[in-house]
Each structure stands twice: as structure tokens, then as C-alpha cells.
Amino acid sequence: MINKIDEIGDDHVGSSAKTPLRADAFDISDAEKRKRIEASVRDILDTLGMDLEDDSIKGTPRRVAKAYVNEIFSGLNPANKPKLSTFDNNYKYGEMLVEKNITVYSTCEHHLLPIVGRAHVAYISDGNVIGLSKMNRIVDYYAKRPQVQERLTMQIVQALQKALGTDDVACVIDAKHLCVNSRGVRDIVSSTVTSEFGGKFKEKDTKREFLDYIKMDTDFKNIEA
Ligand SMILES: Nc1nc2c(ncn2[C@@H]2O[C@H](COP(=O)(O)OP(=O)(O)OP(=O)(O)O)[C@@H](O)[C@H]2O)c(=O)[nH]1
Ligand SMILES: [Zn+2]
Numbered sequence: 565m566i567n568k569i570d571e572i573g574d575d576h577v578g579s580s581a582k583t584p585l586r587a588d589a590f591d592i593s594d595a596e597k598r599k600r601i602e603a604s605v606r607d608i609l610d611t612l613g614m615d616l617e618d619d620s621i622k623g624t625p626r627r628v629a630k631a632y633v634n635e636i637f638s639g640l641n642p643a644n645k646p647k648l649s650t651f652d653n654n655y656k657y658g659e660m661l662v663e664k665n666i667t668v669y670s671t672c673e674h675h676l677l678p679i680v681g682r683a684h685v686a687y688i689s690d691g692n693v694i695g696l697s698k699m700n701r702i703v704d705y706y707a708k709r710p711q712v713q714e715r716l717t718m719q720i721v722q723a724l725q726k727a728l729g730t731d732d733v734a735c736v737i738d739a740k741h742l743c744v745n746s747r748g749v750r751d752i753v754s755s756t757v758t759s760e761f762g763g764k765f766k767e768k769d770t771k772r773e774f775l776d777y778i779k780m781d782t783d784f785k786n787i788e789a
Contacts, residue, residue, distance in 0.1 A: 581718035583709055585640065594633050594641070601629035636671055639708030646701035648727035650692040660732075660770070662686040662777045663699040672743045673710035681739025681755065684778040685720065688764055690730035699724070713737055713758045721760040731763030734774055 592600075606616060606625040614621055638644045663685045670679040685699045706719040717737050724733045736759045745752045764770045 581715055581722060583640070583711075583715070583719075589640070598626075598629040598633050601632055602626050605629060635708070637708060637710065639705045644708075645705055646698060648694060648698050648702065648723070650694050650727060650729075653689045653691055653693045657689060657693070660686050660688045660774060660777075661693075662774060663696055664778045666700045666703045668703060668707050668716075668737060668739055670707035670709070670711045670713075670716060670739070672741050673712060675743040675747070676710065677742040677746070679707075679711065679713060679739050679741050681737060683717075683720065683735060683737045684774075685724065686734045686765070686774045686777070687724060687728055687730065688732040688770075690728065690732065692728050692730075694724070694728060698727075702727075713739055713741075713756050717758040717760045721762055725762055732765060733763070734761045734765035734771070735759065736775070736778060 602625040605628045609616060609621065609624060616622055616625075664682075666683040666685065668679065668681045668683050671677070672679050683703045685703065687694075702723050703720055706716055706723065709716075717735050720735045721733050724735075725731055736757065738755055738757045740755045744750075744754060744756075761771055765774060
């Protein structure tokens with residue numbers, strides 16, 4: 565029998581970076597998931613005392629279910645994993661390549677509230693190169709799960725390490741968590757920076773070069789070697 569968890573497409577990642585999915589996660593279809601989520605959201609709104617006959621609200625359970633399964637959490641489904649096609653590095657480009665300011669829309673798994681920010685991804689080719697857009701796509705794929713920012717950062721790096729066949733991959737994410745900004749401590753200014761440096765990116769000069777390329781409003785002092 566196929567281990568369904570292996571089908572999420574990130575079975576290469578170490579257990580610490582794995583999304584905690586149950587083994588039966590894909591035993592039911594997306595249509596069935598939407599049906600069950602719709603019923604659950606209807607129950608939440610009903611419990612809150614909302615009038616589900618109201619013209620503006622009556623479609624909300626269906627809309628939320630569709631958004632969860634088809635969009636916001638679509639990165640749980642391995643069928644949606646982007647193909648990370650690589651090419652030979654025929655031009656022998658030997659420096660680091662940085663894809664910066666990749667938009668991150670994710671969802672905090674503690675409160676199911678948005679995480680919004682930027683990811684910066686870099687690698688040094690060991691013979692393979694990857695299409696630029698694939699870095700944006702892999703960020704988006706892993707972002708579309710219930711997440712903690714640390715795990716998201718590690719999943720992106722490990723997926724690219726596997727695709728490129730090198731440890732020399734790094735990722736920095738700077739993101740706002742609406743669970744911090746809009747509720748709880750309600751700090752609208754703070755943001756969270758996470759980083760993962762593989763292979764050569766652990767070396768001081770390489771890390772410094774990467775951080776210099778992505779320097780924007782933040783000086784990233786807290787993650788310098
Ligand atoms: N490490 C980590 N923590 C996160 C992330 N997203 C949200 N959190 C935190 O998860 C914690 C959950 O804490 P709890 O005390 O269980 O929840 P809570 O009572 O709602 O906490 P408050 O947000 O402080 O009101 C909060 O401190 C969140 O800020 C993340 O990506 N990584
Ligand atoms: Zn949260």
C-alpha cells in the first residue's frame with residue numbers, strides 16, 4: 565500500500581520540517597473536503613448567531629471551503645507541487661543566483677490567520693540551474709499550507725536542494741503574522757525574520773554577500789554570522 569504521506573511530495577525533508585499530515589490525509593477527495601469544510605464553517609457562523617439566510621452571508625461557508633481547498637491550503641496536495649525542471653549549467657555561471665522579494669502569502673497554523681511577507685532565495689549551481697519562476701512557485705507551494713514560518717523556510721531550502729542536487733541553497737523570509745498584528749498583542753509594526761543557510765551559505769563571506777543582495781528596509785543584523 566502506498567504511504568499517503570509520501571505523496572505530499574516533500575517526503576525527502578527531515579522529520580523536523582515535515583508538515584504534520586495524517587496518513588489518511590488523501591483518503592477523501594477534494595470535493596468531499598469542500599463539503600465537510602462548508603458544513604463546519606456553517607456551524608461556526610451559526611454558533612456565532614449569524615443569519616445564514618442573509619444574502620451576503622449565505623454563500624460564505626461554500627466560499628470558505630473553496631478557498632481553503634483550492635487556494636489557501638492547496639499546497640497540501642502533492643498534485644499541485646510545481647515541476648522543478650532543471651537545466652545544465654552550460655554557460656558555467658559560477659556565482660550565486662538570488663531571487664529576491666518573492667511574495668509570500670501563507671497561513672499561521674496556530675490561528676489560521678494570514679502570514680504576508682517576502683522570501684529571498686539563493687543558490688550556487690553545482691552543475692544544474694533552475695528556471696527563475698520555479699523558485700517563486702516552490703515558495704508559493706509550501707506557503708499554501710497551515711504553516712509556521714520556520715518550517716516554511718526549511719521546506720523551501722530542502723526542496724531546492726533536492727531539485728538542484730546541491731546543499732548550497734539559502735532562504736530568508738521576512739513576514740508579518742496577522743495573529744500578532746491584528747489580535748493578541750496587536751503589534752502592527754513587528755515582523756518575523758527566519759533564515760536557513762545550507763552548504764556554502766553557512767560560510768561568513770557567502771552569507772554576507774547574500775544578505776547584502778537582499779538588503780532592503782531591514783538590516784538583518786540578527787542573522788549575520
Ligand atoms: N514560532 C512560531 N510561532 C508562531 C508562528 N506564527 C504564530 N506563532 C505564535 O504561536 C503562539 C501561539 O501561542 P498560544 O499562547 O498558544 O496562543 P495565544 O494564546 O493565541 O497567544 P497570543 O498570540 O500571545 O495571544 C503565539 O505566540 C504566536 O505568535 C510561527 O510561524 N512561528
Ligand atoms: Zn498565529
